Amino acid sequence: MTSEHATPAADPAAELRAAVRAVESGERSAASFYHRPEPPRAPAPQARRGPARPPAAEAAVPVPDGLPGLLAAGGAPEALAPRVAAALGEDAERELRADPWRLLATPGVAPRQADEFARALLGDEAGPGDARRGQALVGWLLERAALAGHTALEPGRLASGLAEHAVPEPEEAVRTAIEEGAVLVFRDRDAPLDGPAAEGEEAEARLLVGLERYAMAEEGLADGLGRLRGTFVAPGGEAAEGWAAAAAEAPSPSAAELIRAAGEAAVVTHTGGEAARAEPLALALAAGRLGLRAAVAAHQPDGRRRLASALGERAPVEAVTVSGLLEGREGPERDGEGRFPWDLLVVVDAERLAAEPAAALVESLPDGARLVLSGDPLLLGSAGPGQVLADVLASGRFPRVVSRTPDPGPVGELVSGIGVGELASVEAPDREVVIVPVADPGEAVHRTVQLVTESIPRAFELGAEQVRVIVPAHGGPAGTRALNAALKARLNAGPGAFGGFDPGDLAAHSPAPGQLRLVRVVEADERGLWVEDEDGRFVVPRERVAETLRHGWAVTAHQAAGLRWPAVVAVLPGDAAGALDRRWVYTAFGRAARHLSVVQGCGPALERAVAAPPAGERETRLRALVREQPQAPPAG
Template sequence: MTDDKAAELLAAVRAVESGERSAASFFTDTAQPPAAPRPQRPATPAGPRTASPGPDRRPGPAAVPDGLREVLAAGGAPEALAPRVAESLGEQAGPLLREDPWQLLSVPGVRPEQADGFARALLGDDSGPGDERRAQALVVWLLERAALKGHTALEPAALSKGLSQYAVPEPDEAVRTAVDAGAVLVFEDALDAMPAGGGPSPGAAAQSGEGDDGAEERPVRLLLGLDRYALAEESLADGLARVINGAGQGTAPGEAPDAWESAAASASSPSAAELIRAVAGHGLVAHTGGEAARAEPAALLAAAERLGLRACAAAHTAGGRDRLAALLADAAGSEGVPGPSEQKEPGERADPREQGERDRQAVVTVAGLLDGREGPARDAEGAWALDLLIVCDAPQLDAETAAALVESLPDGARLVLSGDPGVLGAAGPGQVFADVIASGACPRVASRTPDPGPIGELVSGIGIGELGQVDAPGKEVVVVPVRDAGEAVHRTVQLVADSVPRAIGVPVEETQVITTGHGGAAGTRALNAALKERLRPGPGRFDGFDPGDRVVHSPSRGRTTPAVVVSGEEEGLRLEHSGTGEQVVVARDRVADEVRHGWAITAHQAVGMRWPAVVAVLPGDATEALDREWVYTAFGRGERHLSVVQGAEDALPRAVASVTAPPRTTRLRVLLTQSARAAEAATASPAGSAAGGGPE
């Protein structure tokens, strides 16, 4: 491998890890070793459970083992790659790469052609496209790439097609070999357990007829996956079944049915009342609605606290948490009777500091709850002291995060998954919220509270595939046509720096630009360069940043926090997170991976956040990236004003009307359906349990 190739390899790794290669830019977890034994499906835990640490905990930099740098040098790979290789392959990285050079593919950002060059340098003529080690590494790499797109498994035909694109001879046989070696797992999901509308894809394997024992075989869908995601989905399905079947086991002082009904009767809206009644009778409830519908989980949380339940609500971002906390304060203030924990003597007033501390414990972020920075403590068994957990922004839950949450719930606790099904999906593999709803395993409460104003009207129409004109007398929605990407950048800078502050009254620091991707002539890199030049010119003396620069900090995949650069220090770059004021120092060797300028971001980064004004940029060279979910998400981030820099022409209404995000291949829906049917069968049986919790 030449010096140019080595530099290209390192650049590719940094590009993927920093987000410049794809929307899945912040993936920091490593691939699994390829020869893992097939695990057994975990049973529903009946006793103590070990709490998962959560997906946002990342180990520190791995020490470089002896001999690794020498192996990389022999293969022509850059020495700077050594820490990442050690993180992926562990202490035996050197010997493993000498024996199987294609294991370099387990390092995020390394592509097959680069691993092939590394293998040729080490093995010479002994390397080739048909090498079994190469095929097995490619199978794992293809499944990891699929996970970046949200899939937890793939059909055999999809894997074979992927292998053939990399010149693997006899790709079907290569897939079978990988299965036999234990690199991937095989799943046979019964098609007759799939809910309506969730039938097999064209590649599904439907079997029928008589088996060797005379019993009729059930039609199945064959899927292949990595044990990491398989265990997450199966653990999640078992945990949700435990939640569903544990309904009614609560022992909080106010949990009498008439107390729940009283709380529902005093709710501020019919939708909030419906949600409270659903939670009273079920362990698991799905709640759908837009931004205004967040008031309903807040009303539920306030009602639960007044009933004496230990309750907590978690949002995807710090901004979402703060909005929910404000709604909780409104809901608590609108009720006339304090709960058992808030009873005061006549004439005695609640201490605002105590109320603030309770709110901080009751309203948290998902990441903060999982890593213990926010919310209730865990007991000796690793479970939270909770009777009710409400997860807002539930479409952002990937399989691993959801599994970590559900594993940490004590027996008898209720779970509410709430969110807007129209927004972009989770950054990680899985579509938990959509699968839970599609399975029919729990009741769904659809909010009837619309988002207000012209922006709410526009976004509501987009959600059903209609891009209509709205009456915006206060310039709440403005469309700015542009001819090309250069004009799009120019008009965007003009809007942020001049037009929006002057005409709308929203200052520059409260206006957010959202575009379709990082690359391209009007992507985040180009827009941020232009906006920095106009708003915050400077030499970029701290790894390309200057004090006062607006940035986004992404310490892990799917976790993005707006921040401002404070200073550059010996240890790294000091940032202050917007809204919270929390200061963090990003190590110098992590700055390129975790920090980028934030005047312009992608819609995926913007999920869960809102700003007073948003400028959505739709350049003509990025029309292929447009779909209904992207438009719905980007346009819905503005509270008071939305400017649309429109260079996509007819591609915009076409995307809204007929282009939706590609479907994800997952197993949770089938697993939940099977669990629900098993519970129904047990309940219907004379010897079955009387515990309920299935769909209404």
């Protein structure tokens, strides 16, 4: 470590900015400090494997022979060994002996547990100021930030997080992690540090620190979008006339605008509510009729089924899911470069796209292809780090079509008002929207069960399985666990013979963050729990049941995003007021197609949540990276 870095009086932020400028000017090597990763490549070619099925568990990493004993010596459970091996690889034992705080790389391990493990192995040498501890905590904080959607953080936020974990010199720990190559540092030219620069001076850019994994994804995604734009040739002659004719025949003005935009550009964004989903479908059908190879991709299997139903069996367009494509379970065979033979890919639910799958998806498109990102930026965002649709929109580099098609009925009117911050009373002559006031969580559970099992089925001629309960959280006296227990007792009482489940139970299968498949339990055998949905029957391995399966009569709004049901009961207990914001309310209420019941226990907090700007702005780099792409004229 240089004396410059060790000087207590130095300004850490100024030192970081100076180092970044030195790298960019060529005065300093970027090998250990500043790095632009190579963009990710498309997966190896895979043949189509038939209908969609749940993704298999990742291949198990062999557990080193000495790892369980090492964990036991450090006071950690030996059963943790497979997860540690999966996180650290085959050299896990060697890495932990050299640096016990590497245990923090294992999902679910907290800093306190890693500290106890290090003290057990190192004794008095395991102090809070150990450089290895600081570096491990920097990575842990960035991974925690990724769970909240961030792909990078400001150094000051990292330093504050380190200080909360008793790191004695947090700014120094951040610098050390950067210099050791554990994290990367970037200049965010879109956000000057102290506002606009004086005339003739360059503004100091804000700095961001991130993990290479997410930096690669955003770099690769920006490069991929630039590649599509740079290799696209706008149609002329008869082809241009065909696109014009297709726009003239479009079912709505917004669909016509989208068709015109996609005919002239490689990358187009499209935004709107539920009713606007018909517009990207009209585009895909028009492209298919023009002889282009087109596909539409949804986020969830339920979305794919709805797309396929709307397209019809004879449509020249394939409906898939993003995860199915990337896992090789859906879509056509890739070519020799790992790319799909498509001229147009329309991605609906694009607000659910995280940076990593988006990068892989764009890299899977051939040169000259068109990409349309269609979604609703007012909905809750992706489960993974990144905010692809919002960043592409904010970059201003691609045509944007804003749908003018309103969502119909009282539910549509209510949700549209929420989108602009207004919780208005709507006329619902057929009880399409009902508010059910409750005084406490116990009453909320009671009224919810009554609505799902009696009131809504009787009034709207629906089965209880067509009604979904949406709540802010899993825990609490009126969370998903409590409500699912009450609904199971009423709808499918049983002993829970297999991990709490019985045949006939409605369950939510979530093999990975952001992926949800609602299924019904069929039976159990030595292999695990057999479940089924409209796509067929599959087994959840015995060892994966507790981790990936929950009862599914009640779900959270994050789980429900991208799905829709005839009727929804949104439960807002008083203790959930702090978890509400406009995006949550907009998402939860908008999952109802015909009827919405709001079990309202949080009083005026609901209106305040809707009126306030959406919370939780994500820290990402994509919009700046897209803006940095050269504005070269299209190829041809």
